[in-house]
Amino acid sequence: MVDSSDVENFWTRGDIHSRIHKAMSEAGLNDKKLEIEDLFPIDQYHARGIAATVDLGKRMPIQENQKIIDIGCGLGGPARYFAKQFQCFITGIDITSSFVEIGNRFNKLTSMSNSVSLQVGNGETLNFENETFDGGYSQHVTMNIKNRKKFFLEAYRVLKKGTFFAFSEHGLGPERNPIFPLPWADTSEMSFLLPPESTISLLKEIGFYDIQIIETSEKYILGYEKMINTKPEKVEPILGIHVIGGTTMKQRSINSMKSIKEKRTLPFEIVCKK
Ligand SMILES: C[S@@+](CC[C@H](N)C(=O)[O-])C[C@H]1O[C@@H](n2cnc3c(N)ncnc32)[C@H](O)[C@@H]1O
Structure with missing residues (x-):
């Protein structure tokens, strides 16, 4: 059984505040006004970093001044990117309180x-009224x-009619049995993967329609290879996903890459309408 403190511990891996403070000070970023781009190496907490966020953004029909919800916003990196890119307002929610705290500090530092x-x-x-958001x-x-x-029912409930819901995830591949530990779970106790076709059926059952899916295996394999295959003599950059994910991040990323290659997992993006 996993409780909420296990989830917080899994994501923060000890004193995340100190790790971020140290890395930012070594990178010369503490106590100064920042651009959102300065934080991309540490605030995009998912495989392929900012490149994956940019890709998802290209598929989302966000208009200026709209109110958008980010469910599982992490440190708010994607939210800041989309808010700037689309000139919209983003409300992010996340179960990991340290991420929310740091994310709001990053919002201040980047104005x-x-x-x-x-x-x-x-x-x-979700703690919001029905039909609150434009996407x-x-x-x-x-x-x-x-x-x-x-989860999908809640997303559906808080969206206005005629709006969109987009998400990216690692689904369960045809070979099943992902290799743990993974970037999102150390064991199967925290990992609940579904085959993409089951996810699509569930979305339809809830009422989402015009469900567009694209598989992203190749992109993720390339992204992981780029991250993993740094030459041994090359010093790790000061700012990087390891600051958040800790010392096991590399091995977890290797396992994720192998899981995709062996078709145990299958990453994809979905955009659908309410
Ligand atoms: C891989 S990180 C992605 C963070 C962010 N979306 C990004 O792309 O940078 C997964 C996030 O999901 C959050 N999370 C996991 N379960 C959640 C839940 N039930 N409700 C809200 N957030 C959740 C975690 O705390 C973590 O911040």
């Missing part, structure tokens, strides 16, 4: 607090969601 606001919350029980997305979160139906 984005007027357009991005992050709060602690659970994607399975929503969730980047690499659903692998941790045991009750997918509840």
